Amino acid sequence: xxQLVESGGGLVQxxxxxxxSCAASGFTFSNYYMAWVRxxxxxxxxxxxxxxxxxxxxxxxxxxxxxxxxxRDNAKSSLYLQMNSLKSEDTATYYCARGALGAGAYWGxxxxxxxxx
Amino acid sequence: xxQMTQSPASLSASPEExxxxxxxxxxxxxxxxxxxxQKPGKSPQLLIYSATSLAxxxxxxxxGSRSGTQYSLKISRLQVEDTGIYYCLQRxxxxxxxxAGTKLELK
Numbered sequence: 001x002x003q004l005v006e007s008g009g010g011l012v013q014x015x016x017x018x019x020x021s022c023a024a025s026g027f028t029f030s031n032y033y034m035a036w037v038r039x040x041x042x043x044x045x046x047x048x049x050x051x052x053x054x055x056x057x058x059x060x061x062x063x064x065x066x067x068x069x070x071x072r073d074n075a076k077s078s079l080y081l082q083m084n085s086l087k088s089e090d091t092a093t094y095y096c097a098r099g100a101l102g103a104g105a106y107w108g109x110x111x112x113x114x115x116x117x
Numbered sequence: 118x119x120q121m122t123q124s125p126a127s128l129s130a131s132p133e134e135x136x137x138x139x140x141x142x143x144x145x146x147x148x149x150x151x152x153x154x155q156k157p158g159k160s161p162q163l164l165i166y167s168a169t170s171l172a173x174x175x176x177x178x179x180x181g182s183r184s185g186t187q188y189s190l191k192i193s194r195l196q197v198e199d200t201g202i203y204y205c206l207q208r209x210x211x212x213x214x215x216x217a218g219t220k221l222e223l224k
Contacts, residue, residue, distance in 0.1 A: 044217050045161065045206075045215040047206075047215070060212075095161070102149075102151055102166045103166045103172070107162070110160055
């Protein structure tokens with residue numbers, strides 16, 4: 001059974017940093033691109049980052065480029081999102097997703113990040 | 118960035134009815150279009166990928182189609198469990214962009 005379990009969310013002050021983790025199981029992690037997608041409270045979905053199977057290629061939208069870093073550890077079947085210089089508009093539930101959101105995509109249950117003073 | 122204009126924003130339908138949700142892309146995206154369903158309090162689930170391909174485990178009541186830069190999701194024989202918000206997603210180019218969502222309620 002495919003499982004993606006996010007962790008690391010919580011309350012953080014503006015300007016501070018937070019690192020999210022996603023533990024994967026039930027599939028060969030190293031064979032899949034992985035992604036992060038977020039959803040602000042009562043809002044729609046926003047793609048945040050994608051990483052290639054080896055980790056050599058990463059992609060971001062302008063809204064987080066330079067502040068967020070996606071990474072992975074294939075030996076640990078784990079995905080990460082380092083978030084720096086956090087802003088109130090980064091408040092959202094962050095989902096870890098298998099694949100590049102196309103065929104075979106599977107999402108975790110999400111972890112809530114609240115940026116507030 | 119590619120804009121995905123999704124309509125309607127909401128709709129209400131009865132069980133066994135047929136509903137259609139559409140997304141208009143602001144430029145050619147080929148078949149790089151996916152549809153997701155998000156049930157209340159849950160994470161999104163892939164329904165359709167490559168515009169017309171049914172994801173694993175998804176009932177055949179769901180189908181996707183394409184006409185130029187307009188994409189449609191059709192749900193036949195609506196069931197109560199189809200309640201939720203539906204999103205389209207273009208994967209043609211970065212940044213990937215979602216439609217604003219369609220909230221489907223069953224009468």
